[in-house]
Amino acid sequence: MSNWEKQLKNCYTSPKKLPNSIKISVQEEKFFKKVNIQEHLSFQVTPYYFSLANPQDNNDPIRKQFMPTAKEFIFHEYELKDPLAENEYIVSPGLIHRYPDRVVLRLTTRCAVHCRYCYRRFAIDKASCELNEKDIEQALLYIDKHPEVEEILVSGGDPLILNDNKILSILRKIRQQRKDIVIRVGTRIPVVLPQRITKNLVHGLAKLKPLWIITQFNHPLEITPLSIKAISRLIDNGIPVLNQAVLLKGVNDNIEIMTLLLHILVKHRIKAYYLFQTDLVKGTSHFRTDIKKGLQIMRQLSSKISGLSMPVYALDLPGGGGKVPLTKDYIKQVKAGWYYIENYQGTIYKYPQESFR
Ligand SMILES: *Cc1c(COP(=O)(O)O)cnc(C)c1O
Ligand code: SF4
Secondary structure: OHHHHHHHHEEOOHHHHOOOOOOOOHHHHHHHOOOOOOOOOOOOOOOHHHOOOOOOOOOOOHHHHOOOOHHHHHOOOOOOOOOOHHHHHHEEEEEEEEEEEEEEEEEOOOOOOOOOOOOOOOOOOOOOOOOOOOHHHHHHHHHHHHOOOOEEEEEOOOHHHEEEOHHHHHHHHHHHHOOEEEEEEEEEEHHHHHHHHOOOHHHHHHHOEEEEEOOOOOHHHHHHHHHHHHHHHHHHHOEEHHHHHEOOOOOOOOOHHHHHHHHHHHHHOOOEEEEHHHHOOOOHHOOOOOOHHHHHHHHHHHHHOOOOOOOEEEEEEEEOOOOEOEEEOEEEEEEEEEEEEEOOOOEEEEEOOOOOO
C-alpha cells in the first residue's frame, strides 16, 4: 500500500480515533453526541492534515476547517442544501452544464478531508459514490455533441481520491473524445493529502495537456514542505496550478493572514484565481464573513500585493445565478439586512448582511 493510501485508510473518522493530544471542546463534543449523520456532513480528516493543527487550541485555523461543532446545527431560513442549484443544471449523471462554454463533471462524492464549510456538504460522502462506466460514456457523448463546450471541470468530491488507473483512464477518455477541450481538475488533495501527488500520477496528467489544476489553500500554515513538493512536481511537469481560497471567518478573514497566504502562493508559482465569499449552505453561518469585510480586505490587498498575486473576490449567487465578481459594479444596493447583487444576465439576487442575522 502506498503512503497516500495508508493516510486515507488511517483517516480519523470519529472523536475516539483522534490522538489523545487533542482537547475536544464543548461545542465539538455536542456535535458528536447529537449528530444525525444522514442530515449532516460526517467527520473525516487525514492524519497529515490533522498534524498541521495545534491540538490544544480550539481557535486554530486548520482545526476549524476539519473539526465539526454544534454550530452546524444552526439553520437559517435563507440557507439551502444545494445553494448553487447545481441539481437543476444536471444534463447526465454527474454532469452540470450552467455556462454555455464549460461543464462540470463530478466523478465521486468522496474527499480526503470533510471541510466543514463545504458548499457541497449535503452531497459529500453520500450514497452513489462514483460514476460508473455508463455514466462516463454518457458524459463523453454529451461533450461530443456539444462542441460549444470548450472546457471540462473535473470535480467531486475530490477527483484525485480515485487511484491512478481510474482517474487517468477517465481523463484519457475525455482527451480522446475531444482533442481540443481544456481539462480543469478541481482538487484539495495537494493541501490535505499531498503524498497523493505521486510521480506516476503527475507523469500521466502531464500527457493530457491542456490540463490545469485548481487547488484550495486557505491559510499559510497549509503550505508545508510536503505540499510544496506536490505543487512543484505538478508545475515542473508543465501543469499550471491555480488557487481558489474561501474567505472563512476566524480562519483567514484578516489582512495579515491573507497577505501572507498570497505572498507564499506566488512564491511557489501558484496563481491566485478566486477568493470566494461563502455560499449559503445550511449549517455554515459561523464561517460567513460579511461582504463588507471582504471588500475591505480586497481594498487593503490592492495596496499591499502585486497584481500577479491578486485573486478575484467572487460569489456564486444563491439559487443558481452564477458567479459574479464582488465589486461595486455588481452590488446594486445594501438595504435592511441584504445585499442586492446583479448577475451577468441582469437578474438581482439577495445575500444576507452579517450584522442583521
Ligand atoms: C464555478 C463553475 C464553473 C467555472 O467558472 P469559472 O468562472 O470559469 O471558474 C463552471 N460551471 C459551473 C457549474 C460552476 O459552478
Ligand atoms: S475537498 Fe472540496 S468538495 Fe471535498 S469537502 Fe472539502 S471543500 Fe468540499
